Amino acid sequence: MNGTDAGQSEPLTEIVVPSKIEATKEPEQQILAQVARCGYSPDAAFAIKLALQEAVTNAIKHGNRNDPSKHLTLRFAVSPEKTVIAVADEGDGFHVEKIPDPTTDENLECPTGRGIMLMRAYMNRVSYNDKGTEVTLVKLNE
Amino acid sequence: MPQPHQYPPLNVRRQGSAVIVTVTGCGDADCTDQIRGVAATLVASLEGLLVLDLSQVRSPGADFLGALVALLLRVQARGASLKLVNPDAELRRLLEESRLLTLFGVYNDLEQALAS
Numbered sequence: 001m002n003g004t005d006a007g008q009s010e011p012l013t014e015i016v017v018p019s020k021i022e023a024t025k026e027p028e029q030q031i032l033a034q035v036a037r038c039g040y041s042p043d044a045a046f047a048i049k050l051a052l053q054e055a056v057t058n059a060i061k062h063g064n065r066n067d068p069s070k071h072l073t074l075r076f077a078v079s080p081e082k083t084v085i086a087v088a089d090e091g092d093g094f095h096v097e098k099i100p101d102p103t104t105d106e107n108l109e110c111p112t113g114r115g116i117m118l119m120r121a122y123m124n125r126v127s128y129n130d131k132g133t134e135v136t137l138v139k140l141n142e
Numbered sequence: 143m144p145q146p147h148q149y150p151p152l153n154v155r156r157q158g159s160a161v162i163v164t165v166t167g168c169g170d171a172d173c174t175d176q177i178r179g180v181a182a183t184l185v186a187s188l189e190g191l192l193v194l195d196l197s198q199v200r201s202p203g204a205d206f207l208g209a210l211v212a213l214l215l216r217v218q219a220r221g222a223s224l225k226l227v228n229p230d231a232e233l234r235r236l237l238e239e240s241r242l243l244t245l246f247g248v249y250n251d252l253e254q255a256l257a258s
Contacts, residue, residue, distance in 0.1 A: 021171065046232055053170060053203055103241045111212040114204035114240050121239040 012075040012084070019064040019072055019089070024056045027074050031085065034078035040141050047122035048083055051137050054115040055087040063089025063133060073134075079141075082124075086136045093132035149179030159190035160256055170203035177209035181216055188222045193255050197228040207240055214245060223247075225255040 015030075017023040031052065035045050056072065064070040073088040102113045119126045125138040150172075153164040163180055167173040177194075184192070199206075210226075217224040225247045229237065237243050249255035 049201070050203060053201075057170070057203070057205065108241060108245060109211060109215060111208040111215075114207050117240060118204050118236065 010077040010079060010084075012077045012086070014073060014075045016071050016073050018068055019060050019070040020068050021056065021060060024072065024074070028052055028056075031076050031078060031083070035083060038078055038080045038141065040083070044139060044141060048085070048139050051119040051123045051126075051139070052085055052087070054119050055085070055135050055137060058115050058135070059087050059089035062094070063091035065091065081141055083139045083141070084136065086134055088134035091133055095132055096128050149182060150176055152176065152179055152183065154184065157256065160193055161188060161191070162193045162195060162252065164195040164198060166198040168200040170201070170205045173199050173202045174205045174209045177206065177213055181209070181213045185213070185216045185220060188217065188220055190222055192217055192222060192224045193227055193252065194224070195227045195252060196233060197230070199229065199233060202233055202236065207236060207242060211242070211245065225249060227252050227255045
């Protein structure tokens with residue numbers, strides 16, 4: 001199924017999967033195969049894989065609270081210029097600004113909360129919808 | 143009644159008072175489970191130094207980093223120490239980006255870790 005995203009001119013492919021890590025592997029492979037075909041560097045491909053996995057993990061664990069009856073919606077477009085991936089869950093949402101920064105001295109020894117930080121470190125843009133149920137990741141092919 | 147979690151087998155050897163664990167695995171869940179296995183099965187009897195050889199870890203993520211931090215805290219609570227050996231370039235960058243190089247001693251090889 002194809003659709004479009006506000007602010008995203010290219011059509012996005014949409015895939016809905018059960019809220020389980022193993023169910024996300026096929027769309028992940030599909031995205032990474034397109035990334036490889038579009039000539040992204042190994043570093044960029046690694047960044048996209050890492051950020052996608054963190055987004056999916058967050059959606060399953062924190063969004064859908066490990067409920068396998070819920071679903072994830074992945075929408076993506078990969079072009080030679082950029083990769084756009086959106087991951088949506090069926091949870092109640094959250095406010096990203098309320099998530100503590102795990103790189104500050106006071107939070108450094110906290111065992112959780114590094115997924116969002118890693119997405120931001122490796123992607124060019126990371127944004128959330130107002131409800132906090134969908135994250136959009138953008139990586140430029142620089 | 144829930145079954146206790148089954149951790150994967152660990153590759154453990156001892157050199158003097160140091161316990162050396164070679165962590166293997168590909169993907170965040172796989173690698174993380176091994177670190178949690180170390181915390182659950184080895185820390186209680188640890189005396190001195192725990193070394194994690196990370197040269198065979200591939201594609202870890204945030205959960206792996208969190209498990210390393212949790213392990214470090216448990217090791218330190220026992221009065222022991224934890225050293226990391228030979229992470230690949232991707233893992234080293236993860237540690238850098240998350241500022242965890244300020245918490246962990248990271249060494250290029252086992253001899254260096256044991257000697258320091």
